[in-house]
Amino acid sequence: MANELQGKKIAFLATDMVEQVELTEPWKAVRDAGGTPELVSIKPGEIQGFNHYDKADTFKVDKTAEEVSASDYDGLVQPGGVGNPDALRVDENAVNFFRDFFEQGKPVAVICHGPWMLVESGVVRGRTVTSWPSLQTDIRNAGGNWVDEEVHVDNGLVTSRKPDDLPAFNKKMIEEFAEGKHEAQKQSVQTEATPS
Numbered sequence: 001m002a003n004e005l006q007g008k009k010i011a012f013l014a015t016d017m018v019e020q021v022e023l024t025e026p027w028k029a030v031r032d033a034g035g036t037p038e039l040v041s042i043k044p045g046e047i048q049g050f051n052h053y054d055k056a057d058t059f060k061v062d063k064t065a066e067e068v069s070a071s072d073y074d075g076l077v078q079p080g081g082v083g084n085p086d087a088l089r090v091d092e093n094a095v096n097f098f099r100d101f102f103e104q105g106k107p108v109a110v111i112c113h114g115p116w117m118l119v120e121s122g123v124v125r126g127r128t129v130t131s132w133p134s135l136q137t138d139i140r141n142a143g144g145n146w147v148d149e150e151v152h153v154d155n156g157l158v159t160s161r162k163p164d165d166l167p168a169f170n171k172k173m174i175e176e177f178a179e180g181k182h183e184a185q186k187q188s189v190q191t192e193a194t195p196s
Contacts, residue, residue, distance in 0.1 A: 017083025080112025
């Protein structure tokens with residue numbers, strides 16, 4: 001990974017209780033590939049990272065979901081941590097920002113509990129994804145096909161199960177971001193999906 005992402009800007013959507021390693025390792029992979037990562041959150045200031053159930057470091061927010069659009073970025077990373085996607089999925093701006101990447105056919109990489117955002121934004125129907133095992137019923141109920149794999153790629157959507165999968169996740173994420181838009185990504189968007 002040298003300059004595959006040169007000139008590309010990648011959004012990282014996260015808030016408090018983000019699983020720290022699922023933010024920092026992909027962030028480093030994007031930087032190492034020549035890309036520019038930006039932290040997007042639901043509020044300005046800083047977010048609190050976690051190492052599983054323990055508080056870890058804080059991270060400076062670059063922009064809020066209200067201030068940005070998917071058109072500002074070349075790809076999106078959705079880290080997990082139980083509390084992170086749970087808080088994001090009740091924020092209308094975050095859900096709309098997330099869904100917008102699919103509407104524009106842009107690559108998205110989602111790990112661990114992050115696929116809750118796929119469910120909430122109505123983009124998982126007909127897709128094959130993996131996640132933390134506790135999400136499989138949610139994914140199936142939303143019309144997705146859940147698989148237990150280290151990493152799975154489905155037309156520009158990269159998913160992985162847990163921090164141990166990060167090396168494979170990062171490798172596929174960089175490949176998909178380097179490829180750019182995927183027209184088939186747009187086909188997954190349910191037009192009737194609206195956040196409550």
